[in-house]
Amino acid sequence: MKATYRIVLLAMVAMVTGFVSCSDDDLGPSIFDTTEYPLDRTAITFPLDTFVKANFLDPYNVRFIYKMEDVGSDMAKNLTPASYEKSVKLATLSKYLWYDVYEKYAGVEFLKENSPRIIHVIGSKSYNPTQGTETLGVAEGGIKITLYGADELDENNIDYMNKYFFHTMHHEFGHILDQTKLHPSAFNLISSGHYNAMGWSDVPDSVSNGLGFVTSYASSAYSEDLVEVSSTYITADTLKWIDMLNTASYEWEYIDTEYGSEFEFYNAQETPFNIDTVGYFKQTDNGDCKIYRKACKRDADDHVVLDEEGNIQWLHDSGINGRDIILEKLELVRKWFNDSFGFSIDDVRREVQQRQYLTDADGNFVYKNGKLINRLSRKVEGDEQGRTLMEVLNEEVYKFKELMK
Amino acid sequence: MNKILASLFIAASAFALTGCVGEEDDLFDKSAAERLNEVSGIYTQRLASSEGGWIMEYYPQNSTEEAVGYGYLMACKFDKNHEVTVGAKNAYTGSQYKEETSIWEVITDNGPVLSFNTRNDVMHIFSQPLDIPGTEDDELGRGFEGDYEFTITSLEEGAEHAMLKGKKRGTYNRLTRLPAGTDFAAYIDDIDEFCRTMFPTEGANELRLVIGNKSYNVDGMNAKMPNIYPSDGDKVIDKELETYLVTKHDGKYCLRFRSPIGKGEETEQEFIYDEAADAFVGVENPNNLLRGLVSSDLPVYLTTDSGVGIVWNITRMNPATNKFDQLFEGLYTGFPAYNKSYTFNSATFATSENGKAANISLSYKVGRSSKAVSYRYDIAATETGVTLSNLTGNNKDSENLMNNIPELKAFLEALIGEHTTTLEGSGFAVKSMRFTSKADANYSFVINRKK
Numbered sequence: 033m034k035a036t037y038r039i040v041l042l043a044m045v046a047m048v049t050g051f052v053s054c055s056d057d058d059l060g061p062s063i064f065d066t067t068e069y070p071l072d073r074t075a076i077t078f079p080l081d082t083f084v085k086a087n088f089l090d091p092y093n094v095r096f097i098y099k100m101e102d103v104g105s106d107m108a109k110n111l112t113p114a115s116y117e118k119s120v121k122l123a124t125l126s127k128y129l130w131y132d133v134y135e136k137y138a139g140v141e142f143l144k145e146n147s148p149r150i151i152h153v154i155g156s157k158s159y160n161p162t163q164g165t166e167t168l169g170v171a172e173g174g175i176k177i178t179l180y181g182a183d184e185l186d187e188n189n190i191d192y193m194n195k196y197f198f199h200t201m202h203h204e205f206g207h208i209l210d211q212t213k214l215h216p217s218a219f220n221l222i223s224s225g226h227y228n229a230m231g232w233s234d235v236p237d238s239v240s241n242g243l244g245f246v247t248s249y250a251s252s253a254y255s256e257d258l259v260e261v262s263s264t265y266i267t268a269d270t271l272k273w274i275d276m277l278n279t280a281s282y283e284w285e286y287i288d289t290e291y292g293s294e295f296e297f298y299n300a301q302e303t304p305f306n307i308d309t310v311g312y313f314k315q316t317d318n319g320d321c322k323i324y325r326k327a328c329k330r331d332a333d334d335h336v337v338l339d340e341e342g343n344i345q346w347l348h349d350s351g352i353n354g355r356d357i358i359l360e361k362l363e364l365v366r367k368w369f370n371d372s373f374g375f376s377i378d379d380v381r382r383e384v385q386q387r388q389y390l391t392d393a394d395g396n397f398v399y400k401n402g403k404l405i406n407r408l409s410r411k412v413e414g415d416e417q418g419r420t421l422m423e424v425l426n427e428e429v430y431k432f433k434e435l436m437k
Numbered sequence: 438m439n440k441i442l443a444s445l446f447i448a449a450s451a452f453a454l455t456g457c458v459g460e461e462d463d464l465f466d467k468s469a470a471e472r473l474n475e476v477s478g479i480y481t482q483r484l485a486s487s488e489g490g491w492i493m494e495y496y497p498q499n500s501t502e503e504a505v506g507y508g509y510l511m512a513c514k515f516d517k518n519h520e521v522t523v524g525a526k527n528a529y530t531g532s533q534y535k536e537e538t539s540i541w542e543v544i545t546d547n548g549p550v551l552s553f554n555t556r557n558d559v560m561h562i563f564s565q566p567l568d569i570p571g572t573e574d575d576e577l578g579r580g581f582e583g584d585y586e587f588t589i590t591s592l593e594e595g596a597e598h599a600m601l602k603g604k605k606r607g608t609y610n611r612l613t614r615l616p617a618g619t620d621f622a623a624y625i626d627d628i629d630e631f632c633r634t635m636f637p638t639e640g641a642n643e644l645r646l647v648i649g650n651k652s653y654n655v656d657g658m659n660a661k662m663p664n665i666y667p668s669d670g671d672k673v674i675d676k677e678l679e680t681y682l683v684t685k686h687d688g689k690y691c692l693r694f695r696s697p698i699g700k701g702e703e704t705e706q707e708f709i710y711d712e713a714a715d716a717f718v719g720v721e722n723p724n725n726l727l728r729g730l731v732s733s734d735l736p737v738y739l740t741t742d743s744g745v746g747i748v749w750n751i752t753r754m755n756p757a758t759n760k761f762d763q764l765f766e767g768l769y770t771g772f773p774a775y776n777k778s779y780t781f782n783s784a785t786f787a788t789s790e791n792g793k794a795a796n797i798s799l800s801y802k803v804g805r806s807s808k809a810v811s812y813r814y815d816i817a818a819t820e821t822g823v824t825l826s827n828l829t830g831n832n833k834d835s836e837n838l839m840n841n842i843p844e845l846k847a848f849l850e851a852l853i854g855e856h857t858t859t860l861e862g863s864g865f866a867v868k869s870m871r872f873t874s875k876a877d878a879n880y881s882f883v884i885n886r887k888k
Contacts, residue, residue: 076520077540077555099554102586103546107605110566110582115556116540155556156565161578183556 079432080120087127087428088151092143096123098153105154105178106170114155114182122153122182122197124425125408130201133383138375146212146373148205150176155183165233169200174208177201187408187422190388194267198384202266206259213372219364220254222357227253234316236324241280244357261361262369266381269389269404270397280354283327283347287311291321309336309344473545480543481517483592484551484599488617490514490522491599492624494682496608496695497563497583501678504528504569505581507661508682508695510628511560512621513612515541523559524621526629528571534622535559549589551601561585582606597686611693613686628683631690632659635710635865643743644865645734647726648719649703654743655727665698672742692717692727715863729864736818736858741792749884751784751797755869757882764848765882768799771844778804786884788816795825797849810835812849822858822875851880 071081077099084096097104100113114122134143148171158167158180170178181196223244228235232252240248250260268276311325329337329345339345369377390398390405398405408422415424465472484491493511500506512524524536539557544550553560563583569576584603587610592599599612615624636658644655645668652668658681666675681694690710697704705725708717719725730738738744753765765784772779782800789796795816800809812835814825828849830836839846855875861883862868874880 072519074518076516076518099540099542099552101544101546101554102604110564110578110580112561112565112585113553113555119555155561156567159566159578 073435073437077116078436079429080116080123082432082435083120083429084123087123087131091140092131092147093149094147095150096126096153097150098123100154101152104150104152104176106158109158110156111154111158111180112156112183114153118155118182118185119153120426120429121185121187121422122179124422124428125185125187125193125197126151126201127428128425129198129384129387130205133380133387136383137379138373142373142375146205146208148175148177148208152176152178153182154178154180157181157184163233168196169204171204171207174211177204187420188406190269190406190408199263199267202263203259206262207255209373210255210258213368215258215368215372216364219258219361219368222361222364223251223254223257227251227257229253234320236312236314237276238279238312239284239286239324241276241358242282242284242354243352244280244354244361246276246358246361257361258365261358261365262377265362265365265377266384269385271404277355277358280358282308282354283350283352284324285327287323287325289313289321289323291315291319306344476549477543477545480549480551480589480592481515483594483596484515484541484543485517486595487515487614489615489619490621491612492615492684493601494611494613494684494693495563495583496603496610496680497581498606499608499695501662501680503662504572505583506678506680508680509563510625510682510684512536512615512619512624514621521553521557522621523553523557524625525559526622526625529562530559534625536621543589544586547588547604550586550604551589552586554586584608584610608695613684613691624685628685628690631685631710632683635863637866643730643738643867645726645728645730646698647724647728648699648705649701649722649725651699651701651703653698656743691720715865730860730867731864732859733821734864735860735870736820736822739788739792739795739823739858740816740818743792744788745792747787748887749786749870750887751786751882751884755883755885756871758879760877760879761851761882764844764851767844768848771842772801774844775838775842776803782807785887792816795823796831797852799845808834810838812839814852819855819875822856822872824855825852826854828853 071078071085075081080098084098088094088096098114098116098119100111102111105111131143131147159165160167167180169180170176172178177200179197179200184192185197186192226243226245228251232240232248235248235251237248240246240251243251245251245257246260246264250257250264264276265273308326309328311323313321313323315321327347327349329347331337336344366377369375385397386395388404388407390407390410392398408425409420411418412421412424419427467475491513493513495509495511496507497509498505509527510525512522514522516522519540519542520538521541522536522538524534526532526534535558537557537559539553539560540555542552542554544552544554563581564585566578566580567576569580582605584606586604587601588604590600590602590609592612597614601610601612602608603610638659644658644663646653646655646665653665654668654672656664656666656672662678662680664672665677665679666672679694679696679698681692684691684693691707692710693707697706699705703722703725705719705721707720708725708727709720710716711718714728716726716728719727751765753762757765768781768784772781780802782802784800785798787796787798788794793816795814796811797814798809798811800807802808811831813827813829813831815827817824817826830839839849856872857875859871859873860867860869861871867886869883869885871881871883
């Protein structure tokens with residue numbers, strides 16, 4: 033019995049030795065290259081490489097990737113890199129309209145803690161041919177934001193830039209914040225029962241507004257609703273925001289039609305008091321055609337019935353007031369920003385708007401023909417070289433050419 | 438029990454002693470990442486080393502579909518500062534030479550990978566997810582689906598060629614070194630001109646490909662995607678489409694198919710044009726040839742499906758013997774002699790019925806109205822040409838005119854009999870051929886391909 037015990041003991045010792053025999057080895061050098069290489073001063077991309085290092089990597093630990101890395105994109109899609117010149121603009125505008133704004137009101141530490149670690153710029157748009165939709169941007173796990181369509185960036189078209197980049201940036205940034213600090217659960221209940229994950233893309237924004245969503249995409253899920261409210265509020269100028277709320281204060285209805293017959297429908301409207309009552313034609317991605325119009329009192333022939341004073345009699349039968357719902361959601365988002373992150377979304381919005389549009393000496397917006405004036409494509413007052421603001425911002429990149437060998 | 442335990446002890450000891458046998462300390466003196474960076478530097482230097490740049494044979498996809506299945510030439514100049522100039526002339530550059538600069542790098546995400554990683558309109562038009570102009574399908578979201586990143590599968594120091602493999606689509610795209618000082622636009626124009634000369638749209642454009650002991654007909658070289666089918670096979674049933682590109686290297690024109698051609702043991706992918714032989718000679722095996730038609734091909738060409746659909750003009754201007762000229766001139770006098778309002782216009786020759794029939798068509802005017810009549814012959818191959826027999830009019834009008842215009846009848850009947858057929862000019866662009874009566878060498882004429 034004793035001998036048996038000794039043999040078992042020896043065997044166990046030997047096996048333990050076997051298992052631990054490699055454990056003291058030095059792990060050796062990392063398989064990853066940990067060397068910090070200086071930027072290549074001979075590379076044609078040195079100015080932008082330097083700018084993104086100095087303004088994103090060093091202060092916030094953010095990699096601004098403009099040389100598209102397809103392994104970091106959706107490999108199932110056909111995507112192309114952005115041009116160098118467009119990347120320069122997008123980098124400077126990202127700093128000007130996003131990082132600088134948040135740094136001003138939320139602070140450097142907030143950005144260090146909450147900023148995505150990677151911003152990946154793609155030149156082409158990202159189409160979903162099967163669904164007939166387009167992905168404007170993607171946020172992955174609070175780490176990475178992918179921006180599509182950079183090759184069509186045009187500082188003269190703020191609406192396009194907001195749609196593809198800055199609305200997307202604030203939208204995706206909102207997701208990151210949502211993953212960091214829980215938003216008020218009351219928000220999820222406001223439009224409960226009205227979310228439409230599958231069919232949202234077939235519904236015009238105006239109809240979604242009437243149901244209490246700032247965009248149709250907001251109606252896809254409450255998590256999207258939350259960040260659509262914040263991103264739309266920050267990026268939409270005052271006129272667009274008011275227009276959206278006005279649209280949301282009506283109820284909308286739709287009529288099925290066929291492609292080509294919409295003209296007959298329009299012609300049949302004997303009392304076209306305005307386009308809202310006549311309706312808007314929309315063909316959905318599956319080929320269905322609909323006329324969307326504001327709900328109002330109509331006779332048996334579908335003609336608008338006016339009241340004694342000649343006014344259209346708008347209907348509010350559903351009990352839903354989209355305007356009130358959107359404002360209720362905004363209030364919760366406002367509270368969430370204040371309570372969870374310690375800054376005001378209104379401050380961020382005002383700052384973004386003032387950076388996009390021209391203001392007078394008192395900070396009031398300047399209008400021309402009823403429209404706001406694009407500040408980015410306007411010459412900077414007092415600039416001796418007569419440059420536009422966009423050119424001045426780009427110079428923050430091109431100035432590094434002087435350091436090139 | 439003790440035996441079992443002893444065995445267990447020995448096995449465990451052996452396990453302990455062999456636990457680290459597989460390890461090798463310091464096999465490499467650098468980390469994997471550092472070695473990859475070095476590789477990137479080496480290939481960067483090699484690509485940038487060509488002062489004249491490279492010509493890339495680019496294939497978006499391994500497909501035989503229109504546009505996406507074609508090959509495209511792109512001239513690339515890689516600079517050390519990571520700027521690349523890409524030049525091309527194709528349907529998507531408006532058929533004009535266009536070049537654009539952008540950024541290139543050798544990245545190492547999948548071995549050494551050549552990446553055109555900022556937008557270049559000339560290169561990325563084949564990768565962008567937009568509809569392709571000029572095609573029937575809507576390709577939004579797909580486009581050409583071509584690569585702009587390529588795994589470098591071979592690029593030796595100072596090599597004349599490099600091979601790139603598309604990272605997503607897997608097509609092989611060859612780079613060929615260009616001489617210092619190469620003008621990209623002039624280089625591409627030169628190749629365009631060569632292709633137009635060799636494979637003109639107005640030429641007969643049916644070539645013969647010989648690989649090993651197998652012979653193939655190559656139909657439609659001017660259409661970018663020729664049909665390569667066995668010479669003893671059928672153009673439709675045995676259809677095999679393959680695209681190709683022509684480059685120029687060391688002063689010689691190289692025709693390289695996207696994939697090797699040939700079935701069985703022997704294949705050939707690349708051919709170099711030999712001006713003296715007027716043929717493309719195989720690089721692997723000089724006995725493999727891509728050549729135009731020669732006179733001895735004409736009997737089969739004219740009596741099979743190969744020649745069907747091509748119309749040949751017979752005119753006063755074509756070279757011919759006096760005897761033929763006299764018969765042909767007779768048509769000009771014969772028609773008005775029959776009826777003053779009749780004027781003879783022109784004559785054509787064509788084959789039909791899978792090469793079993795030859796047709797002479799004559800156009801003429803009655804007053805201001807244009808009319809035409811056709812006559813059919815049986816056509817059969819001989820050793821040196823063809824035999825025409827059994828002349829018939831294709832309808833009553835044809836018969837009526839033949840019976841009432843003696844000059845017409847004489848012209849048509851003179852064609853009956855055996856003719857030797859010979860090529861006039863290059864066989865790559867068969868524009869004309871000569872018929873000479875076997876019985877009477879004084880009866881000879883040339884027909885020209887109708888444009």
